[in-house]
Amino acid sequence: MPGPPLPLTRAVTYTRWLHLLVGAILPFVCATVYPGLDSPSPGDWGVIAVLPVPLVLAAAMAPSVRRAEGLQARLMLFPGPHARVTSDEDPGVSAIPSASWADRARTGAWLVLRVELGLAVALVTGQLMALSLSLTGAAAGEPDFADPLLMGGSWPRWVYLLLIPVPLLVLVAGAAAAGALIARAARRLLGPSVKERLSALEERTEQLLERNRIARELHDSLGHALTLAVVQAGAARSAADPQFTDRALEAIEETGRAALEDLERVLFVLRETGRPAGARPTLGEAGRLLDSARSSGAQVHAEVSGPLEHVPGPVSREAYRMLQEALTNVLRHAGPVRIGVRIAVADDRLRLEVRNPLAAATSVTSATGAGGGRGVRGIRERAALLGGEARAGRDGGQWLLHVVLPLR
Template identity: 40%
Template sequence: MTRGFRPLLRGSTYAGALFAYCGALVSLPLLPFAALPALAWPSAPEGVRIVLTVLVWAGLIGVIGLARTTRRVLIACARRMLGVPLPDPVAESARSTAPGADRLRTPLWLLAHVALGWAGAQSAVLLVCAGLLLPGGWAGAEAGVSVRGWSLRPEHGWQSWAAALGCLLLAAVLCLAVTGALRRLAPRLLGPSSAERLALAAERERALAERNRLAHELHDSIGHTLTAATIQAAVAGEVLGADPEAARAALRSIEESTRAALEDLDYVLGMLREEQTGTAPPRSLADLPELLDRLRHAGAVVEPVLSGDFTRVRGTAARAVYRILQEGLTNALRHGAGGPIRVTVTATPDALRLSVVNRTGPGGDSATTAFPTSGHGLPGLTERVRLLHGEITAGPDGPDHWRLTARLPVRLPA
């Protein structure tokens, strides 16, 4: 039994009822404008003029509900006063393409809000007044309540107190009913519609895709830089006494590669914070010579074979090719067994083809223990290529070589 009375003791119940009553109060300034048509028709019966005033009043309330600002305010107030978890309205473009019935949900909510507010406020005021006036000791022996010919005048003191308590309890139950009705209506009328949910899902999908892209960018850039810097530091340490010039060249290469990695890191962090950063744009095929030079400074022998017009390869395809080559060369440095690394990139009018071939040691992966990895490199490349509707393969090429190949369908500008 106490569980049934528990909602009547919660402040959120009366906050929701107050929200409804405030909606009724805010609609009052529209009433004089709604009465103008009835005043202009004095010969009409009183009932017709009342109905006309109510209809015009409802129409004015509905028109206000069509404003986007009204929806934002109502959603914020419903979250605060009703405790209903409502998301913010979607972008205007998604709302403008929504069906007409969806755009009418806010006016319907506003009308229901005002109607419940007026009905609840009038009934609650009546019940509270009855609860205060019925006890005979407060207002004399003739105390009672009379509404449109119906009257309540208890003859005995205990009856008046029981009736007063019942009226106050009914007023509390009424607040609970009004709040419950608004809480049930809010998700249906103020929450996202089917079209808005699709727009929100698409927005979340775009955000997730962008985060994945940035994660790939960061993994490829930082992973390559750390691998190259580790090898270059080892080379510098070995030749420091015998060949100081070679050691200085290796250290300069470490400085250049780490600076490039810091630029990439700054770019990615700026994108995550949605800030305009002053760093360099994402890497592309124009940065390929610099990438190959860093590998040569690390002591690797790189044999590039480049054919086609790369100046016409731009945008996502150019960035993807650079990152694929970067990851392939990083894996060759980590897991290769020395020897030349053959890099082939071919640009044709309809596709970009690339491959990275390196020698492997006994067992095919001799350097894995020296350079432990997270295992995200090849899966990340596969996802990147599939998003561009391309093809990628990676695996042994003969008894002592490893080959990474990819094909990206592109349409080069004329």
């Protein structure tokens, strides 16, 4: 397995180097005003290093500066599309404006570090490149380039020729080390604040909840459609009646079309994140579910009481899916049997009951136990999210699913 590329061959080494050199522009601009760049003394360089500090601290007070610095750091300090070696690792650098004084203080510290380290890297870069040029001139036999302090006296040309790449290699190594340092500082000083981390965690939680909801939607819708299709096809084959077969095929077609509409809506949500989804079915369309169950041969007796139109949208949509899952479970495990459905709206509660003969439900209880299987667990999860409750089990000689949902 090949090891990581050397700093000399990594594009990110040079983007970090460039990022540091850009930070040195401000000190040099200030130096042209005072004290000047005409043979500055070490004391002058100290003044040049201090002059930009008040300016960058004042700039850090602008919230947008943090966003600009974060975007630059992401682009130039970490592997990405610009680098030969890409990385899926999150750089851990925020790219949103400052939201607190703590963010502004960290941005100010970052700008000061970037300016001071950039100035040091720029000076070292200039000195080492000048040294390499001097070695090149000495190797070419130019007397003006022979500096005894740098060359150590008069050496053969081939010695100078061999020494030419040494300052450049030292320069690249130093730039790589400074780049790694500034990248590490960027994670600490430009990284997300506690508030930003909490916001990102909440967003991630919302995404996971949405994915879980979409998974339940697909399970309920497609599972219901496939179960009805299997039951109807089996009944049609057993009946050997052309008219019954026609009705079964018509029911399969209608159920399949409804399932395709649900699938298209869910796929639209996945493709168009952030855009509103199409209308989801509510209890007002429960008749479609009951008719589908009847077309499979089940004898469905439904009792509806109370104003369904006053049920809040989220409760009505989830109750529709619960009813769909309950009917699917009965048809899947018990076949076309007598099913009693009761939907009642009263006392700020929505009550949903689905009953079927216990003798036909033994396969469900024996396979999944008294608590029900995956479908019942999904119904319980939906009810819990709405602040309600759902229970399933034996009730006399029947199997009963009972759901209570608050309307407020």
